[in-house]
């Protein structure tokens with residue numbers, strides 16, 4: 001599990017300190033596909049760059065498989081991949097060559113046969129096999145995004161972070177990439193966090209995280225999102241956010257999340273025996289870790 005516990009980023013602005021992220025707490029499990037949404041400038045890129053270790057949180061902590069990434073060691077090599085909003089590839093190389101070079105550069109100790117197998121696997125995973133011999137310069141927008149993903153999938157990462165990989169695509173290509181990302185999560189037990197401006201295919205996501213001016217204001221399933229915000233359609237969420245201040249939304253969200261957590265705790269635990277001692281230590285804060 002990936003857990004963010006009160007993650008904040010404070011910078012020195014022109015008129016004093018400014019929080020780019022304000023005590024963001026969230027849990028994401030392997031095999032889940034999440035959308036990260038919110039108005040422009042709300043901190044989406046900041047959030048995933050922080051998870052990727054490209055930005056350093058000034059408060060709070062990030063845990064992966066129960067390990068505090070700052071104190072107990074970072075992600076291991078290849079465990080995490082990050083696809084930035086604008087990725088670059090060599091225009092004159094073919095798709096196959098691009099992936100081939102990336103395999104050589106990024107994965108040490110493979111034999112030629114293993115490198116070939118790795119190359120073919122990521123081409124297959126990203127649907128690029130039929131375009132393997134094409135030069136990058138003739139690829140469509142959607143094919144370029146597939147290539148950007150392929151280059152990051154070489155290490156078979158357990159976490160894949162994507163920043164607006166569907167922006168600027170036509171709706172059909174966008175749908176295809178979102179479906180591809182869902183498969184990359186579900187078929188490989190991989191956690192995929194995808195920053196997006198669009199919830200066109202909300203049903204493909206296991207969850208949606210909503211950020212508003214650096215605050216987390218919702219975390220849950222797409223159908224819960226519409227209920228929670230009292231809106232008819234997902235697209236209404238940004239307008240709805242404008243009805244209250246970010247801090248108000250964040251406060252309401254924290255209260256709601258705490259209530260849901262308390263209710264779930266009651267359902268999940270069936271005590272066979274009463275606790276050994278009254279007032280036994282409260283373990284509700286401990287991280288429950290999966291294998």
Ligand SMILES: Nc1ncnc2c1ncn2[C@@H]1O[C@H](COP(=O)(O)OP(=O)(O)O)[C@@H](O)[C@H]1O
Nearest residue numbers: 011020038039040041042043044045046047195
């Ligand atoms: N290094 C930085 N220094 C100062 N402000 C920054 C920095 N990076 C981002 N910001 C500001 O932080 C806010 C969040 O940015 P960002 O995470 O890129 O938003 P989003 O991806 O949601 O559009 C914006 O107001 C942006 O101007």
Ligand SMILES: [Mg+2]
Nearest residue numbers: 044045046163
């Ligand atoms: Mg951004």
